[in-house]
Amino acid sequence: MAVVVGIPACAIASKGQVHHSAPARYGAALLDAAGCVPVLIPPIGEAALALLPRLDGLLLDGSPSNVEPWRYGAAEDLTPGAHDPARDATTLALTREALAAGLPLLAICRGIQELNVALGGTLIQKLSAVPGRLTHLGHESDREARYAARHQVRLSGRLAEIIGAAEIMVNSVHEQAIDRPAPALVIEATAPDGTIEGVRAADAKGFAIGVQWHPEWRAGENAASHRLFAAFAAACRERPRPTFPG
Secondary structure (H helix, E strand, C coil): CCCEEEEECEEEEECCEEEEECCHHHHHHHHHHHCCEEEEECCCHHHHHHHHHHCCEEEECCCCCECCHHHHCCCCCCCCCCECHHHHHHHHHHHHHHHHHCCCEEEECHHHHHHHHHCCCCEECCHHHCCCCCCCCCCCCCHHHHCCCCEEEEECHHHHHHHCCCEEEECCCCCCEECCCCCCEEEEEECCCCCEEEEEECCCCCCEEEECCCCCCCHHHCHHHHHHHHHHHHHHHHCCCCCCCC
16 A cells, blocks of 8 residues: 655745645655655645544645744744745644654654644744854755755764764755754754754654755755655554544
């Protein structure tokens, strides 16, 4: 039976209509590097929870939008107009329910931020404004240059075991990052400037890892990325489909 992994879509307004979409590279990485079949989850709020029993895993993908600051108690919004309330209402509920049921979860870029907020953590809204931080947001118009390796990350714990290294080079295409980690998260990757680059949900019943970089970019050509997707896929295959209430 095919392993099916859900990817939350964003709500994007274009030409007077709202479209539900996600970058194709996430589904391609699941299919090519992990052998999983991707399906999009529409941003319809808690109604999307009905899809979880039909999935073998959940991949929280990246997005240009940011989690609304009020959702983690921030009084000031430093990125007005860059939010996706429909996605927030969907992914935060999906994350909590998936973790409670032991559904394997891999969170990437915005996804690691959603994982942190869903479990009670906070975010840095403008990393570039924090003194001493590296330039984490790629501005290059050429996609190859934007997603090229930019800095090292130091790995530990389960993430280091999966990737098989204590340090790797990663790309960096983000302006926001974890500020205060949720109590349930263990930090397993950091950049040289202290930016949190990887976490694991310590008490989760199954695979539950988030990374700030983009392993989906050319995942089949990068050994570290391939191992991460392979480990996620293995967890999805080994885990019987969970039973959810309702």
